[in-house]
Amino acid sequence: MFPNQFDYHRPTTVAEAVGVLQQNPDAKVLAGGHSLLPAMKLRLAAPSALVDLSKVEGLTGISTNGSVVIGAMTTYAELRDSAALKAALPIVPETAYHVGDPQVQAVGTLGGSLAHADPSADFTAVALALDASVKAVGADGDRTIPAEELFVDLFTTSLAPDEVLTEIHIPAATGRTGMAYEKFRHPASGYAVVGVAAVVSVGVDGTVAQARIAVTGATSKATRATAAEQALVGKPLSADSIAAAAAVANQGLELNGDHYASAEYRAHLLGVYTRRALERAAASLG
Ligand SMILES: Cc1cc2nc3c(=O)[nH]c(=O)nc-3n(C[C@H](O)[C@H](O)[C@H](O)COP(=O)(O)OP(=O)(O)OC[C@H]3O[C@@H](n4cnc5c(N)ncnc54)[C@H](O)[C@@H]3O)c2cc1C
Structure with missing residues (x-):
């Protein structure tokens, strides 16, 4: 073709x-x-x-000095192999490792993934869970777009046609924060049938101070699982609270159904993968 x-x-x-x-x-x-x-x-x-964009200067690189800044043309392979990211935001290299295959990782870019807004992409959910924002440069200068406002619908973002996404900004993790991404891979493409990114912070009293849980593959765009988040806040991060959050992970979400996975099956997967992501996030707490 x-x-x-x-x-x-x-x-x-x-x-x-x-x-x-x-x-x-x-x-x-x-x-x-x-x-x-x-x-x-x-x-x-x-x-x-x-x-x-391959010859445009200044669009690659990873800075972990304070908040994390990643150039839009940084490839998955660079994210996957970054020692600085493994220390600062381990969910990023971990997710990059699970995108497609090594060939895709060698060439695909973080900016491309977010600008494309594929409803089954991995990094859209991770960007939401990490409270990331992007810098977009257009004819009138630059602006910051929170990930929450970037993904509008299936393959649709709030970027203007003449804007270039140049950087991804991620606030530094503070205190005791655990994070993990879990996906049920489509066996042919590797894309997420359902993917769940969880970033959970625990306060000095041992209860969850903040939980950000985002899902991909399940709905027309990556979205937060707010019912699951609310089920955790103020509770100890235990098997019971994780089970309670997983049980309501699909609440309020309009789930996709297709020839591979019905909406009912995706609802089931969401519960399982939310639990797995939270269990690993809990195990990784600093
Ligand atoms: C075999 C295969 C398997 C894959 N498996 C997965 C997977 O498991 N998980 C997953 O998440 N993805 C997967 N992908 C998709 C892959 O992640 C792509 O690399 C990614 O979706 C797009 O990134 P790109 O750099 O290739 O962007 P491109 O293909 O070059 O661009 C994608 C879109 O974004 C726009 N765009 C790109 N960069 C910018 C920018 N800086 N500013 C403004 N607009 C921009 C382009 O105009 C275009 O509309 C797979 C792809 C293939 C071919």
Whole structure:
């Protein structure tokens, strides 16, 4: 299968990239290409031009000095192998290890994953659970978009067509915080049939001060499982409270059903994978 014809641009600065996007309203940013190029080959996407970010300076790298800042073009392999992230935010390398396969990890980017907003992507849920935000640069300057406001619907974000996502910001974990991501992989694609990211902080009194639990694969966009979060806050992080949270994980969520997994099956998986993510988050508490 061949894509439609398109122009190809390879800017070296973000400003130049934004300029090309402004002049070509149908243009698309090209990052790792692992979602965009298959979509173009299948003619599900037919941009008039591609704006390749691979030569734009300053879009890669990981800084863990205080809050964590990750360049949008940082690959999964770089996240997976980062010793600094393993120490500061272990859920990030752990999740990167479970995206696709080593080939996908070598080329796919964190910014591409968040900008694509695939409803089964892994990092959308992790970004929500970590309370991440992204920096987007457009013609009028830059703005910060919390992950909560970035994912609008299936493959739809609040990024404007001429905005480039340049950085991902994640607040530093404070106090005793445990985190884990668990997914039920689709056996063919590796995407999440259901994935659950859990980040839980325990206060000095031993009870849960904050819980952020986010799910992917189950609904039209990554979303917080607020009923499960509320079931934990103020309770000790024990087998009982984890079971109570897992039991209400699907409450308030409109679950997808498809030929592989019905909504009922996804509801069951959500309970199981919420429990597993919370158990591992509890075991990893500092
Ligand atoms: C075989 C295979 C298996 C996979 N398995 C998984 C999996 O298990 N879990 C998972 O989460 N994903 C999986 N993926 C998807 C993979 O993670 C993609 O890499 C990712 O979804 C998109 O990242 P990318 O860098 O390739 O972006 P691209 O494909 O280049 O771009 C995707 C979209 O985002 C836009 N975009 C990209 N970067 C930016 C930016 N900086 N600013 C603005 N817009 C931008 C593009 O215009 C495009 O619309 C798989 C892909 C393949 C091919």
